[in-house]
Amino acid sequence: MSDVLLLNFTYEPLGIVDLARAVRMLFARKVEIVHRGDREIRTTSVAFPLPSVVRLLYFVKRHRNKVALTKKNVLLRDKYTCAYCGTHSGREMTVDHVIPRSRGGRSVWENLVASCSTCNARKGDRTPDEARMPLRRVPREPRFIPWVVVRRHTAPDEWVKYLSLYSVGIEERVS
Known part of the structure; x- marks a missing residue:
């Protein structure tokens, strides 16, 4: 099964869910598809695109846990x-x-x-x-960073624009 990037209502990455959970959330009208994958589920009369990125239709307050120093x-x-x-x-x-x-x-x-x-x-x-x-x-100390959960080099291309907004961990030295 494929993984799906789950975004908050504000497009902030919350985590990764499996495809089955993303589809259940979609049919429960809890999320909308932000980016469709290249695969689909077909019935006899209709084809449903499988999501690659979904966004919650409501805001979830995320706990600001510190990133472990490892x-x-x-x-x-x-x-x-x-x-x-x-x-x-x-x-x-x-x-x-x-x-x-x-x-x-x-x-x-x-x-x-x-x-x-x-x-x-x-x-x-x-x-x-x-x-x-x-x-x-x-x-400097990083904020919550999705690439701690997902390595950027293994993330699908369509995820990168959402992850890159939050992947700043070091400030470039200003000369």
């Missing part, structure tokens, strides 16, 4: 891109403390960045200024 979520926030050199290498990425723990740096969103193993080893136990390795982006 290595995977830091890498997702930083899009598997090194904060020092900008390389994109999923398998060899590590998480670096901007202010080293030995210098009082804490394990918080604002002090953790994705780093390739080469840059992490080069920076070592120094600050970015001491190592002459400026950050390309300023890390």
Whole structure:
């Protein structure tokens, strides 16, 4: 079965539901189809398009849960891109403390960045200024991010425009 992106009344992504649930919600008049998939259900007299994205017809207040601080979520926030050199290498990425723990740096969103193993080893136990390795982006705590639930590279193309509105995890450094 296919998955369907569920949007709030305001087009904010709420999550992913399976196709059967989306169809039940559609026939119960709880959702409308925002984007039709390329498949359909056919009866003898009518064809129903299968949804890929649905939107609730009423507003649901979502709890603003914090995103768990994990290595995977830091890498997702930083899009598997090194904060020092900008390389994109999923398998060899590590998480670096901007202010080293030995210098009082804490394990918080604002002090953790994705780093390739080469840059992490080069920076070592120094600050970015001491190592002459400026950050390309300023890390910050992310809001609710749908790509924590769905990796953008596996999301269908028709989902991306709804997910991209909420996928900002790092601010670009203003020069």
